[in-house]
Amino acid sequence: MxxxxxxxxxxxxxxxxxxxxxxxxxxxxxxxxxxxxxxxxxxxxxxxxxxxxxxxxxxxxxxxxxxxxKLDKSVLRLRYDELDNEIKRKQKSLALLACLLGDKTSKPWHETLAEIAPDAHIDWLKVQGFDEKQALRVKWLSKDMNEHDKYMQDFMSVFETLEFWGPNSEDDTTKAFNWLNLNPMRILEVGCGKGNSTIVIAKLSNAEIVATDNEKLALEQLEDKIKSHGLDNRITTECVSMTELNFAKGAFDVIWAEASAYVMGVENALSKWKPLLKDGGLLVFSDLAWLTDKPSKESINHWKSDYPDIQTIETRKLQIAKAGYQLEHTFTVSEQAWKNYYEPLEERLHKVAAMMKNSQAIADIQNEVNLYKSHLGEFGYQFFIAKKL
Incomplete structure (x- = not known):
């Protein structure tokens, strides 16, 4: 007892x-x-x-x-399902903590945040110690804050020697410029990179051009081009984020942004850059778009990860109108622009791949090259020339 x-x-x-x-x-x-x-x-x-x-x-x-x-199996089944769901939630919690601790890749988590909470994602990365440039690179490139430094080292090892950092051709830039219905005196170029388009625009106009980018290495190479073409008196460069363009309202006749607006989001760019344009000024930008209503599963899966905001051309047109612009013209970037980018890129990959085995950056770049070779036509860059109303 x-x-x-x-x-x-x-x-x-x-x-x-x-x-x-x-x-x-x-x-x-x-x-x-x-x-x-x-x-x-x-x-x-x-x-x-x-x-x-x-x-x-x-x-x-x-x-x-x-x-x-006797046992009521319906009650037992209810408890079983509740416990099973709780275990799954705990497993997700455990996986997230492992990601944040660096014990496993945080790439899927960052990809999800970039899609469902892009602005909050960037702000949180800044709190974790990344400056805006690094935070944007985590969002779009490495997608893993714990492996970011190694990823970017490998990424830049591939791209630093290349002339093109995205699809680009002189003919497409010229075509877009010829659709301008004004003679611009001041042009702001956002995300100029190494300045291939900058030089073309300068040759096509008499405008004063302010070329901006947050990549210092690219701007240094652009400055060499400016000097070699004798354009020091008309082109100035600024190393600044496209989200922090502290210019006067109505300071520019044209804002030019080839394949760069996606960094801050096209809708955000349409809104934030608009005050910098004069009334009747033009925003010229190119952006990745679906060129078919039924893209392949491979294309959807790839761009869902690398560019979740990819839209149809019609959707972009609606966004342009909603933001207070009148679309003047739009056209699809030529296949030559893609060749200018991907052919040297693939050649470069072949040179460095053996020295950079097991590199996630190399694998990601190669996947994009493979997609371009097999599915171009389902997607492409689209130029938009929009007038501020």
Whole structure:
């Protein structure tokens, strides 16, 4: 026989809990002549049976039902499903903590955030110690803040020697410029890169051009081109983020952005850059777009990861109108622009791949090259010339 204090110690329950068990007739204590309550070994076993049932997620009331009648499998199935869902939630929690600790890749998590909460994602990365340039690169390139430095080292090893950092051709830039219905005096170029388009625009106009980018290496190469073409008096460069363009309102006749607006989001760019244009000024930008209503699964899966905001041309037209612009013209960038970019890129990959085995950056770049070779036509860059209303 066990006193209540002894029983409590034996089964790991409080005196209050045991009294509640007794109230539910789960155990049956006896009161001795001296007033003490005592319990039998049968009560000990009964409590241990209940504890085993509770370990399966059953409530005390459900345990009592199990003891008094046959098992109700519908109740057990309900508890099973609840526990299974809880385990799955805990596994997700565990996986996320492993990502944040750097024990496993955080790429899927960053990809999800870039799609469902892009601005909050960037702000959070800044809190973690990344400046805006690094945060944007985590978002679009490495997608893993724990492996970011190694990824960017490999990425830049591939691209630093290449002339083109994206699809580009002089003919396409010229075609877009010839659609301007004004003679611009001041042009702001956003995301100029190494300045291939900058030089073309300068040759086609007499405008003063401010070329901006947040990649210092690219601007240094552009400055060499400016000097070699004798354009020092008309082109100036600024190393600045496209989200922090601190120019006066109405300072420019034209804003030019080839394959760069996606960095801050096209809709955001349409809104944020608009005040910098004069009334009637033009925003000229190119952006990746679906060229078919039924892209392949391979294309969808790739761009869902690398550019979740890829849209149809019609969707971009609606966004342009909603932002307060009138679309003047649009056209698809030529295949030659893609060849100018991907052919030297693939050649470069062949040179460095053997020296950079198991590089995630190399694998990602190669996947994009493969997609271009097999599915170009389902997607492409589209030029838009839009007038500020």
């Amino acid at each position: 066990y006193r209540i204090s002894e029983l409590a110690s034996l089964v790991g329950l409080s005196r209050t809990a045991l009294l509640y068990y007794e109230k539910l007739n789960l155990i049956k204590g006896k009161r001795l002549e001296n007033g003490y309550r005592v319990y039998s070994d049968r009560d000990v076993q009964q409590i241990r049976l209940i504890q085993q049932l509770q370990s399966g997620g059953l409530t005390l009331a459900e345990c009592k039902s199990c003891l008094e009648s």
